[in-house]
Amino acid sequence: MPLEYDELIESFVVEATEAVADLEADFLAIEEGGADIDDELVAKVFRNIHSMKGTAGFCGLERIGALAHEMENVLNLVRGKELVPTPGVVEVLLRGADQLTTMVQDVLNSNEVDTAQLEHELQLIERLGPPEDRDGDAAAAAAPAAGGGAGGPSDDAGDGRDHDDHGDEESWEESDELFDVHDDESEVDVPAADGSVAFLLVPTGPMNEHRRAGRSIHVLELDLLAQDAEQDRRPADLVRSLEDHGTIIQSYVSLGPIPPLETAEADELTFIVLYATEVSEEMLPSVLMVPEEAVTFVASAAGGGAADDAADDAPAPAAASDVAASAPSPAPAPAAAPAE
Amino acid sequence: MTRIRTTVIESRGAILSMRHELDGDGTIVMRTGGDGHVDAAQLRESAIGALMEHPDAGMTIDLTGGGRLDAATLAVIAQCWLATSERERELTVIPSDPGDRPVLERLGLDEFYRVADAG
Numbered sequence: 001m002p003l004e005y006d007e008l009i010e011s012f013v014v015e016a017t018e019a020v021a022d023l024e025a026d027f028l029a030i031e032e033g034g035a036d037i038d039d040e041l042v043a044k045v046f047r048n049i050h051s052m053k054g055t056a057g058f059c060g061l062e063r064i065g066a067l068a069h070e071m072e073n074v075l076n077l078v079r080g081k082e083l084v085p086t087p088g089v090v091e092v093l094l095r096g097a098d099q100l101t102t103m104v105q106d107v108l109n110s111n112e113v114d115t116a117q118l119e120h121e122l123q124l125i126e127r128l129g130p131p132e133d134r135d136g137d138a139a140a141a142a143a144p145a146a147g148g149g150a151g152g153p154s155d156d157a158g159d160g161r162d163h164d165d166h167g168d169e170e171s172w173e174e175s176d177e178l179f180d181v182h183d184d185e186s187e188v189d190v191p192a193a194d195g196s197v198a199f200l201l202v203p204t205g206p207m208n209e210h211r212r213a214g215r216s217i218h219v220l221e222l223d224l225l226a227q228d229a230e231q232d233r234r235p236a237d238l239v240r241s242l243e244d245h246g247t248i249i250q251s252y253v254s255l256g257p258i259p260p261l262e263t264a265e266a267d268e269l270t271f272i273v274l275y276a277t278e279v280s281e282e283m284l285p286s287v288l289m290v291p292e293e294a295v296t297f298v299a300s301a302a303g304g305g306a307a308d309d310a311a312d313d314a315p316a317p318a319a320a321s322d323v324a325a326s327a328p329s330p331a332p333a334p335a336a337a338p339a340e
Numbered sequence: 341m342t343r344i345r346t347t348v349i350e351s352r353g354a355i356l357s358m359r360h361e362l363d364g365d366g367t368i369v370m371r372t373g374g375d376g377h378v379d380a381a382q383l384r385e386s387a388i389g390a391l392m393e394h395p396d397a398g399m400t401i402d403l404t405g406g407g408r409l410d411a412a413t414l415a416v417i418a419q420c421w422l423a424t425s426e427r428e429r430e431l432t433v434i435p436s437d438p439g440d441r442p443v444l445e446r447l448g449l450d451e452f453y454r455v456a457d458a459g
Contacts, residue, residue: 047428054425228411235411236443252448253418261423262388265381266415271447 009107012055016064016104019048023097030078031090037081046075052100058255060111064103066200067115070122071096077126088131092121119201179204181211181302190274192219193296199250199274206249207299210276215246217298218281220273222290224253225266231289238271245287246277274298367398367432380412387420391427398429409440414447 026045030038053068071093077083085093096118103110125131179188184205192198198219207217220242227233242248254270277284278301285292368390370383387399399420403409417433424431435441 051425051428058422224411225415234408235414235447236408236437236439239443239446248446251446253414255418255422258415258418258422261384261391261416261419265384265412266419269411269415269418 009059009061012059012061013104013107015055016052016100016107019052020097020101020104023048023100024094027085027090027093027097030085031087033085035084037078037085039079042075042079046072046079049075060256061103061107062111062197063113063115064100064107064110067096067099067103067119067122070119070126071100073126074122083125084130086130086132089125092118092125092131096122123201178299179207181208181299184208190219190298191296192221192272193293198272198296202250202274207274207276208302210247210249211299211302214301215276215278216281216301217249218275218277218284219296219298220271220275220288220290221294221296222271222273223294224269224271226268227290233289235271241288242273242275245279246275249274249276367400367430368394369400369402379406380410380416383413384416384419387416387423391423395427396429398431399424400432400434402434403436403440404434406436408437409435409443 023045026041029041030045033041049068049072053065053072056062056065056068074083074089074093078085078089083089099113099115099118103113103115121131178190179186184203186204187201188204189197190199190202198221210217222238224235224238227238228235239248251271251273254272257268257270258266279287281295281297284290284295288295370386370390383401387401390399391397401417401420403413406413417431421431433444435444
């Protein structure tokens with residue numbers, strides 16, 4: 001959906017322009033400090049990026065939100081003294097700052113900008129540390145295919161990313177599955193029922209571990225308010241039920257549909273879950289006591305799991321172009337690590 | 341900076357009055373009693389009033405006087421996060437039931453606010 005320049009985006013641009021103005025100088029100062037971290041300065045930059053990420057998500061500015069999210073993750077490591085801001089680290093952050101500045105200046109077209117490569121470089125820093133410390137083999141082993149990783153079975157996924165081919169291409173193309181069960185080195189955008197992206201750049205390795213253990217993968221979109229009102233089911237009860245019947249790989253609450261505090265009460269609160277379970281797709285809604293439309297099949301179990309049959313009915317992987325206007329960038333890891 | 345302590349005095353689910361204490365670091369502290377949808381609505385009303393009165397304050401939602409976290413309260417917490425983050429202020433949530441802390445984390449919301457322990 002095209003973006004429109006409304007008051008919310010106007011407000012975002014004003015705040016983001018201010019936030020990015022000092023980023024270059026701040027990052028250079030952080031680099032100069034090296035291992036002697038200036039806590040106050042890093043905290044200030046972190047807050048600016050964090051705030052930009054949150055508001056971008058709320059405004060549907062998906063690429064700004066995704067890039068800010070990765071920059072925030074790196075800054076969080078620096079803030080926690082887990083990562084030294086070497087020149088290599090700061091060089092990537094500076095390019096991120098430049099990219100954010102460019103996108104804020106042309107905010108209405110920002111969702112068309114391909115930030116995948118930059119996000120990938122930031123993710124590599126998160127996983128492997130400063131570029132200077134990495135040898136080529138380790139980086140290559142951890143990296144998805146060049147260009148930011150495979151996001152779907154074809155290059156026409158429509159998300160503006162470079163979906164390079166990778167292992168077991170032939171057998172993969174014969175299936176409707178989102179990702180190859182033998183490919184543990186890529187990352188995929190996992191679609192929601194409406195074709196928008198529910199989870200950004202999810203590593204295939206952990207999902208394939210579940211599949212090889214006989215569990216299929218689903219996206220669940222659960223309205224917590226409806227669950228509570230209609231079934232007297234508190235969020236804790238729902239989470240417990242999910243954990244009883246499977247594994248929550250990643251999860252978050254979509255803040256997109258939530259009105260501002262002073263405007264109205266929220267009439268929906270959608271809990272979005274990337275879920276692995278041995279329960280078949282047909283049985284899953286009744287077992288979890290959730291509406292059928294709340295369950296979207298993603299990938300079948302491998303090796304004769306109960307959900308294999310469901311693969312035949314699986315929808316083709318959706319285009320990963322229209323990230324829903326859910327406020328947060330999807331959590332980067334199971335049980336998202338607190339950023340604060 | 342001034343600390344603004346907002347105590348919600350509650351009886352049978354109805355908020356009777358609200359008072360502010362001024363003592364420190366610019367935080368509105370909201371305490372709730374009971375649970376259920378009515379209390380969530382009242383929490384929202386209180387939050388709106390408190391933020392109108394103290395727009396530059398951070399906020400702490402102390403749920404230790406209430407029961408298990410319900411979805412409506414969770415929605416108000418999300419709205420409070422939006423309101424405080426717009427103002428670049430921190431939101432802290434103190435859940436009542438220890439079992440609600442992992443729920444808050446599973447919901448991914450702890451990425452956006454701080455979940456503190458009671459006491």
